[in-house]
Amino acid sequence: MPVQLAIGTAKGLFLAHSENDRKTWTISGPHFPMTGVYGVCIDTRSATPRLMAGVSSSHYGPTVAYSDDLGETWQEPDRAPIAFPADTGATLDRVWQLSTDAEGRIYAGTQPSALFVSEDGGQTFDLVRALWDHPHREKWDAGFGGQAIHTILPHPSDPSSLTVAMSTGGVYRSTDQGASWTASNTGIQATFMPEPERFPEFGQCVHKVARDATDPSRMYAQNHHGVYRSDDGGSTWSSIADGLPSDFGFPIVAHPHRAEVVYNFPLTADAMRFPPEHRCRVYRSADAGRSWEALSSGLPEGPFYPAVLRDAMCADDADPAGIYFGTRSGEVYASRDEGDSWTQVAAHLPDVLCVRAAQV
Amino acid sequence: MIAVPVTLLIPTTLRAEAADQRALAVPASGTLGAVLDELAGSWPRLERRVRDESGTLRRYVNIYIDGTDCRDLGGITAPVPDGAEVEIIPSVAGG
Numbered sequence: 001m002p003v004q005l006a007i008g009t010a011k012g013l014f015l016a017h018s019e020n021d022r023k024t025w026t027i028s029g030p031h032f033p034m035t036g037v038y039g040v041c042i043d044t045r046s047a048t049p050r051l052m053a054g055v056s057s058s059h060y061g062p063t064v065a066y067s068d069d070l071g072e073t074w075q076e077p078d079r080a081p082i083a084f085p086a087d088t089g090a091t092l093d094r095v096w097q098l099s100t101d102a103e104g105r106i107y108a109g110t111q112p113s114a115l116f117v118s119e120d121g122g123q124t125f126d127l128v129r130a131l132w133d134h135p136h137r138e139k140w141d142a143g144f145g146g147q148a149i150h151t152i153l154p155h156p157s158d159p160s161s162l163t164v165a166m167s168t169g170g171v172y173r174s175t176d177q178g179a180s181w182t183a184s185n186t187g188i189q190a191t192f193m194p195e196p197e198r199f200p201e202f203g204q205c206v207h208k209v210a211r212d213a214t215d216p217s218r219m220y221a222q223n224h225h226g227v228y229r230s231d232d233g234g235s236t237w238s239s240i241a242d243g244l245p246s247d248f249g250f251p252i253v254a255h256p257h258r259a260e261v262v263y264n265f266p267l268t269a270d271a272m273r274f275p276p277e278h279r280c281r282v283y284r285s286a287d288a289g290r291s292w293e294a295l296s297s298g299l300p301e302g303p304f305y306p307a308v309l310r311d312a313m314c315a316d317d318a319d320p321a322g323i324y325f326g327t328r329s330g331e332v333y334a335s336r337d338e339g340d341s342w343t344q345v346a347a348h349l350p351d352v353l354c355v356r357a358a359q360v
Numbered sequence: 361m362i363a364v365p366v367t368l369l370i371p372t373t374l375r376a377e378a379a380d381q382r383a384l385a386v387p388a389s390g391t392l393g394a395v396l397d398e399l400a401g402s403w404p405r406l407e408r409r410v411r412d413e414s415g416t417l418r419r420y421v422n423i424y425i426d427g428t429d430c431r432d433l434g435g436i437t438a439p440v441p442d443g444a445e446v447e448i449i450p451s452v453a454g455g
Binding site: 057058059060061063076078079080083084086089091092 | 420453
């Protein structure tokens with residue numbers, strides 16, 4: 001099947017399309033030029049795949065657009081699809097995440113930190129009030145990138161269960177379809193807090209969370225220093241950083257089909273945001289983080305300095321799986337063999353903010 | 361009763377939201393807010409490009425009323441006479 005790769009950048013959306021099992025790519029764009037595209041989604045739940053993009057113009061504000069013809073044309077509701085109700089006193093800065101569940105819903109994670117849900121294919125979204133009204137909210141802080149919900153993980157088989165993560169604030173879970181929320185950060189440290197307070201109930205700067213392909217109760221988290229795994233649905237977290245060259249980074253991606261396979265792109269440290277040894281390497285674990293191997297075949301061999309942002313790494317749904325990442329220097333790399341080897345899909349793009357890929 | 365509609369001048373980057381028109385006749389006056397409220401009814405995507413959901417003008421959008429920056433006239437409450445020329449001009453932003 002053809003594969004579509006959506007590349008959100010600081011100055012628009014680029015689309016890469018492959019008709020030959022990801023050997024070569026045709027690129028179009030920029031769609032929505034001069035806008036930041038922080039969140040993209042390829043919704044393949046129906047026969048006609050729908051692309052959705054969270055688009056932010058520094059002049060004209062944020063919106064969500066969608067395409068049912070793989071980006072040839074785009075539509076946008078007349079009324080703002082995502083807007084804060086008047087009584088909140090808040091206004092939408094940016095859409096960071098668009099995610100679908102098995103029940104037909106579309107979720108949006110926003111800045112400021114809020115979760116919205118659409119029951120009509122993305123035409124209108126409603127604020128998930130229980131999370132917005134959570135007593136912790138007034139103490140959620142903003143990371144450098146802003147205060148936002150950047151991770152939304154619907155449970156693959158239990159529609160009542162939903163996990164989100166935000167910077168800062170950490171991981172929150174609902175087991176009653178969003179009616180109530182519980183902070184789920186036990187074991188995750190906040191290195192920016194003084195020593196006695198480094199394991200708070202909430203307030204951690206969790207950068208990204210991914211769910212294991214076969215065990216929904218297993219999740220992986222890349223934290224602001226710290227890489228963790230939970231085997232109990234997020235109730236507790238344990239470090240899986242020992243085999244990595246650094247516990248700092250932004251993305252973490254689970255394999256779409258294979259249990260215990262997870263990918264990471266480490267950076268040296270909070271205060272040194274370059275890849276370790278200035279080498280471009282993806283790290284893969286095939287045992288849920290107990291051990292890691294560096295993957296670099298086909299990646300740049302010389303000194304490499306760009307970072308990979310939290311949503312700028314993804315997997316497609318093919319078999320063998322494709323793995324993708326984009327850099328702040330505008331390069332995009334793809335592997336069609338689960339990370340064993342890599343090719344460059346694009347270069348000289350604006351900063352890559354997010355990538356998503358799927359068979360279409 | 362609106363005697364003469366306001367003429368709303370639209371920058372190139374927003375004309376896609378107004379069927380590629382350079383100007384719209386908006387049958388409203390009184391305040392800038394009233395003009396934008398009327399605009400929201402007929403060209404809602406254009407209106408939400410210049411105001412957020414709280415009704416506040418977006419930071420990097422400037423609107424001139426007969427040549428004067430609306431922010432010097434009270435912002436969203438700035439008076440707009442019948443038949444005024446209201447021009448949307450994007451400010452300096454981005455990199």
